[in-house]
Amino acid sequence: MRRSIKSGYLPVAALLLAASVAVPAGQAAADDGVYLTTLRAAVASLPVAEENNDGYKRTSFKHWTDDDHDGCPTRSEVLQEEAHAAVTTGPGCKVTGGLWLSYYDGQEVTDPSKLDIDHVVPLSEGWGSGASAWAAHRRELYANDLGDPRALVAVSAAQNRAKGDKDPSQWLPADTAVHCQYIGEWTAIKLRWGLSADQREYTTLNQIAATCPDSKLGVILAPPEDAADSQVPAK
Numbered sequence: 001m002r003r004s005i006k007s008g009y010l011p012v013a014a015l016l017l018a019a020s021v022a023v024p025a026g027q028a029a030a031d032d033g034v035y036l037t038t039l040r041a042a043v044a045s046l047p048v049a050e051e052n053n054d055g056y057k058r059t060s061f062k063h064w065t066d067d068d069h070d071g072c073p074t075r076s077e078v079l080q081e082e083a084h085a086a087v088t089t090g091p092g093c094k095v096t097g098g099l100w101l102s103y104y105d106g107q108e109v110t111d112p113s114k115l116d117i118d119h120v121v122p123l124s125e126g127w128g129s130g131a132s133a134w135a136a137h138r139r140e141l142y143a144n145d146l147g148d149p150r151a152l153v154a155v156s157a158a159q160n161r162a163k164g165d166k167d168p169s170q171w172l173p174a175d176t177a178v179h180c181q182y183i184g185e186w187t188a189i190k191l192r193w194g195l196s197a198d199q200r201e202y203t204t205l206n207q208i209a210a211t212c213p214d215s216k217l218g219v220i221l222a223p224p225e226d227a228a229d230s231q232v233p234a235k
Contacts, residue, residue: 033221043209049196051128061123063143074144102156104173116160124165129195148220150185169204180212191219
C-alpha cells in the first residue's frame with residue numbers, strides 16, 4: 001500500500017527503486033530514487049514536445065488491477081489510503097463508510113460511490129506525451145501507480161468528469177486555493193514517468209508556477225523498465 005501524503009513534496013525517505021528516467025541537470029537522485037527540486041525548477045525542466053494522441057484507446061492502459069495480490073484492486077486501495085475516517089471493506093474489497101475530502105473542490109464525501117479515482121495526469125494525456133511508445137506492461141504500471149500518492153486521487157465525480165482528459169491549460173480544480181498544489185502534482189507525475197508537455201501546457205504551468213510559492217518538490221522516479229517493459233509496444 002502507498003503512504004497517504006498530499007503535501008507539496010515528499011521526503012527523501014520514500015522507498016522506491018531508482019529509475020531509467022533521466023534526472024534533470026543540476027539535480028541528483030538519492031539511492032531511493034527521489035530527487036528534491038523546487039516547483040518552478042521542476043516545471044521549467046519538463047521536456048517540451050508536440051502531443052500526439054493518435055491510436056489512443058483507454059483499453060491500452062489496463063487499470064484497477066490488484067498488483068500486490070492482497071485482494072484489493074487499485075480503486076479500493078486509494079479509497080482506503082485517503083479516507084479520513086475508518087472504512088469497512090466487504091467482498092471484493094468493496095469500501096463502505098469513511099470520509100473523504102475531494103481536494104479539487106473542497107467537498108467532504110461520505111459515500112465512496114460518489115467518488116472517482118482520478119489519474120492526475122490522464123491516461124490519454126500520458127499516451128500523447130510519451131506512453132504510446134511503452135509496452136503494455138509499463139502502461140499498466142502507470143494506470144495503477146500506487147508508488148507515488150500524488151498519481152491517483154479520490155475526488156468528486158463531478159470534478160473528475162469536468163476535467164476529463166484536459167491538461168492544466170484547459171482545466172484547473174474548482175478550488176483556486178489548490179492550483180499551486182495541483183500543478184506541482186501534475187509536474188511531479190510527468191517527471192516521474194518521463195512524460196513531455198506540449199507548448200501551451202508548458203507555458204501555462206510556468207505562468208501559474210510564477211504566482212505560487214517556490215516550495216520544495218520531491219520527484220519520485222518510476223521503477224526501472226524490466227524485460228516486460230522492453231517488449232514491442234502494443235497499440
